[in-house]
Amino acid sequence: MKGLFSLNVLTGVLNSMIALATPFLYAAIGETFAQTAGVVNLGVDGIMLLAAFGAFFVTLMTGNLWLGLLAAAAIGLAMGLIMALISVTLKAEQGVSGIGLYMFGLGMSSLLFKVLVGTVKTVQGFQPVSIPILSTIPFIGPILFNNSVLVYGAFLLVPLAWVVLEKTNLGLKFKAVGQNPAAADSLGINVVAIRYLAVCIGAILAGIAGASLSISLLNLFQDDLTSGQGFIAVALVYFGGWSPIGVLGGALLFSAVNSIQLWMQVLGVNLPASVAVMLPYILTIVALMMTANRARQPAALNKPFDRSEN
């Protein structure tokens, strides 16, 4: 138990916290875009799984990580288009189509893995890149400035998403179609196009989240690689109150708990592993109960837009 509080362990915990936050950040910020525009995409986990496999497989075949990343983004985009087609154009129930998308991603990634790869293999993933000078700062340097490209990207995505949502015309349109699509329509905004765009941005980011697992953090693929992280990402959007900054806070909290439970196992703390693994999920439920604030929720969330009904 004592070992848990040494400086080395603390550095380790923080280091893996930063790394583990990466998939949450991509997926949850992507989902923030979709939900701000009024579409709940519950298929995030499925997109992450299929994209994680795609990135892994392409990297395995070509040895080119960037092609792997591109494959993940492309798979995300394709699945985003399917989600948008079902929920925006065909106006189906978003929750159900999202779960369908998840089941598809789960099953398809497992099938393709069995057929195309078969056994557990690893790839050489994105390596840590030290940022000159900054990485030499004691304590903070190695934690913050010695990470892989995808980790940096995830943290840079937070301010970028905030600027897009709060400071740009496009962000205003996302919010308008999520709050009052009829008003947006009456001002000549193409509600369908804006929602497609938001869902697809979200899905591409979910794809990158999957890639961050398979070619940056774990460097392998297996069945149900995400173990539900995509669903936690959806919960983080609510937790973070539809704001990228809030999502960042939530992602760090969850990855901190995750990282602590990993280190507890490594250090052999006397706690059953299954209980430790449960912690982040229990935290999800508790955190959502504590933050059940619907005031900021997009008013048209989950509601298809139909001009003729008004």
Added chain:
Amino acid sequence: MTAAREAVRPKTGRVEMRDIVKRFPGVLANSGVCFDVVPGEVHALLGENGAGKSTLMRQLYGMYRPDSGQIIVDGTVRNFRSPADAIAAGIGMIHQHFMLVPTMTVAQNVALGLPSGRGPFTDTKGVSKEVTRLGNEYGLKVDPDAFVWQLSVGEQQRVEIIKALYRGAGLVILDEPTAVLTPQEVEDLFTTFRTMLTEGHSLIFISHKLYEVKAISDRVTVLRDGQVVGSGRTCDLSQQDLVHMMVGREVKDPDPRPHTPGPELVKMQGLKAMGDRGLEALRGIDLSIRSGEILGLAGVSGNGQKELAECLAGMRKLSSGKLLVEGHDMTNATVNERFDRGMAFIPEERMRDGAIREFTVGENVFLHDHMSKRFRRWIFLSFDRMREHALSLVELFSVKTPSLEVPIKNLSGGNIQKLIMARELSRDPFFLVAAQPTRGVDIGASEYIHDSLLAQREKGMAILLISEDLDELRGLSDRIAVMYEGGIIGIVDRGSSTVEELGFMMAGVTLEQMRKDGASTGKACP
């Protein structure tokens, strides 16, 4: 910045619609309608609900496309594919239900969907400045940095007009713009309209209120069943002519027979309650209603009328005070206990609180009565008896519906309201709370609803009539109480006050203050 500058110069206001035909499944909404506007004029468009006014205007605004016919803007035939095209052609529309995003600021609502002077980034400062400038020029004062949810209904409407002006609209379509305003706000609005007209804008004014049509419009066109039934200069047509054209028959004003109300049935003592935003919405309401009396409740929306109605219906908890109905303490009674004691409610939001959209007409009749022994057989519902009862109500209240099996959402507002009224009255209540019973209801159905309220009054029912339509209140009520900021600011007897006096009370000026002011000005001018 340059984009905004150019946009404020009004574009053309000359528009012509020729032989417009628009069909919806099963309905011919517009059949060969012709309509035109020239710069500097107000052309009023009159008609009952379902006459095709909104459909016609939505085609002009690019929301629907006509099946046939032409839309000609400034001499060029145009084919609008979306509101964006109509806006680009200099057409603006103020919808009956405001098209605003409540969680955004005024400036953000105005800028929404337009290119910004700062590339991809929003230009809040520039837009705010322009909003203030337009506000000063046209008498539309509103804080550009306030959030829309913080604004009163009147202010929200100003934002809507600023939105149209900011986009450089030469022609502005106004769909019932005065429905939710106080008489003073209507006066201010008309002043704004006159400023717009002198600058060369043109206006299309849709309204049910004939004296407003007479006051502001130059020409008037009347639609009925999708066709133009009359058109001409407003000064050549009397209000009676217009009503006759709209309804196709004579309509009489409500005329309650004078009678003395009976004993006091309902007593409210110091009712207090919280509103949705956690602020005190009712700050001590004392009212009493007698048998055979209609007590009108006036006030600008948002002054506690809605909360009072909900408290009476048992849908909102009172934080203090006492409600006595026939001597029984109903302060904390459940909704069912209230029904059993003979209370009935016509809710303001009829599609939210009064009916279930997807349920059929027949099912909606039985929302309360499914527990009643009359319609039950053991644990099952007796659909035969229910059907019979529903049919008799539909017939008695002449509800226009193809059958009992259609979803209620397919009926017009007036027919839905008649059905709700029929359902509530069929239980023989002695205390009725009617909130906005004729809002959005056409003249024919309004007349019917007014007549039934008066008939119930003669039978001895106590009625609380909550309305924002002062004509309705003055026509039906024995007394009118005015609500202001959660309290009753004054109560006047039938026929003892003018519209202006009621308007001042709705704005927070008490009768005593009015008399004092009147007296002091009297002294100042010898």
